[in-house]
Amino acid sequence: MKAMFYPGCSMQRNARPYLDSLQAIKGDIDLELQEIADWNCCGATEYMSVHRVAAHSLVGRNLALAQHQATGTDLLTAGCSACYLNLAKTDAQMREDAQLKGTVNEALAAGGLAYQPGRLKVRHLLDIVCHDIGYAAIQAKVVKPLHGLKVAAYYGCQVVRPDYDGRWDSHERPTSMDKLLQALGAEPVDWSLKTQCCGGHMSVIGPDVAFGLIRRLIHGAREAGADMVVTLCPMCQLNLDAYQVEMNKHFHTDYQVPVLYFTQLMGLALGKPAKELGIGKEFVDAAPALAKIQAEAPKAEATKRKRRPKASDGLPMPGMESRHD
Amino acid sequence: MISAPVSTSPHGPGQFLAEVMAATPGDNRLNLCVQCGSCGGSCPSGPEMEHTPRRLFALIRAGERDTVLKSNAPWYCVSCYYCTVRCPQDIHITDVMYTLKSMAIKAGLFHDAALPGFSETFVDYVEKYGRSFELGLATRFNLRHHPLSLAGMAPMGLAMLKRGRIDLTPHRIDGMAQLSAILEKAKALEAAP
Ligand code: SF4
Ligand code: SF4
Ligand code: SF4
Ligand code: SF4
Secondary structure, three states, X not given: OEEEEEOHHHHHOOOHHHHHHHHHHHOOOOOEEEEOOOOXXXXXXXXXXXXXXXXXXXXXXXHHHHHHHOOOOOEEEEOOHHHHHHHHHHHXXXXXXXXXXXXXXXXXXXXXXXXXXXXXXXXXXXXXXXXXXXXXXXXXXXXXXXXXXEEEEOOOOOOOOOOOOOOOOOOOOOOHHHHHHHHOOOEEOOOOOOOOOOOOOHHHHOHHHHHHHHHHHHHHHHHOOOOEEEEOOHHHHHHHHHHHHHHHHHHOOOOOOOEEEHHHHHXXXXXXOHHHHOOOOOOOOOHHHHHHHOOOOOOOOOOOOOOOOOHHHOOOOOOOOOOOO | OOOOOOOOOOOOOOHHHHHHHHOOOOOOOHHHOOOOOHHHHHXXXXXXXOOOHHHHHHHHHOOOHHHHHHOOHHHHOOOOOHHHHHOOOOOOHHHHHHHHHHHHHHHOOOOOOHHHHHHHHHHHHHHHHOOOOHHHHHHHHHHHHOOOHHHHXXXXXXXXXXXXXXXXXXXXXXXXXXXXXXXXXXXXXXXOO
């Protein structure tokens, strides 16, 4: 199975464990990914709020590059919900709206590009893994079944909704990731919040709103008896993991529910070492939960700082050009 | 309450509605709202919004341009698409929220500068580098809008750095000139009537 691949900014950095674990498993599940050369940011939900046609053209450049570069596939996949939806939305709306199709292509022409809507099939990574590669093929590769691990499959919003091409069994209670986790030997818990919102960008612009949504999800997963939440999106992971720590401070609670990517659990079940899967980079340590399946997990670094931060401890500024990594 | 589709002629009370519909790509069906309230009832941000989507759409229909564009509602929309999949009339509610945000920015009407500020900071980065830059984004956004929260965010920023989960410098794509030409053209086309 081959697909064009849009990694997106998050996967390059904050969601690196998602990308690393995907790279680690893709050979085993017979997935070949051709990265779009010189892709640009898709604009998340922000660009769309400021310049409409430009937002579609921004995404249009990625679609045009993918169409132009693709060899032997008409699939285009992304692992981030926002990236996936932006690609799917621009393609769907260009198909539906001839005027938009014309305008976007007029803009693309200024850069010597063109995109024929419908030429690529835009699919989220989970969709390809579950529905194209399939549960049986994956189960056949499992060498370390995740027996005893209780997981809350969390889909978030933008993969299963609005679902332009009807890829999912439900917009509110989908089961694909649950079945995948079952194929890995884990036990998915039944919980009602699997497609409730994690707050998206509100964690940055209006943290109080986001903290409430995050608490509800984390609490729900714990009540359902889950050892961890499993996610398919860098933004969801960031909100539920990193902001879980902040949320605890805000509400004076002490939730410790780790949040991993489905690709990381696939890697464990396929026998990959935890380190290769980026396990240990999460804020809420997954090691205690993973001990249940005896996967050696490097301990996540302690998040608590001993001393109070001084002013000089502020975030490094973008001007620090000398410190390339 | 069932009401008939409103006329979307460029004159009269339907004018603002026509304008919002024209600025929303696709078959958005906003004129077919039956005011059933399913959208507001599904919205995770409902309690923080000054107007639920249903009320906002009634105001659009009534031509209450200023009230609509000043409302915090579109800015509290997290694009969860619950309303959109539940709307019995298949109205592209989330897309309309995007339209209202860009109209509010254009008209200079929004009620808290922090809300569009995040979007604009993000856009600045994309236009300069072709990639977003999480660290610069959070820092610049917070410097401009919540200088006091920077100290509070430092431990999280450092924890991110330790885990190699954040960049210190943005990455610039090779085709920056091409991307700029595309975006410039797109904006010119968007501005043209
Ligand atoms: S939307 Fe987010 S994840 Fe997607 S490319 Fe842009 S910054 Fe990256
Ligand atoms: S769950 Fe959160 S991050 Fe994921 S799509 Fe919804 S709002 Fe965005
Ligand atoms: S759900 Fe649809 S029809 Fe009902 S009030 Fe909302 S927009 Fe109108
Ligand atoms: S998409 Fe926006 S308006 Fe609709 S339910 Fe979600 S947050 Fe509310």
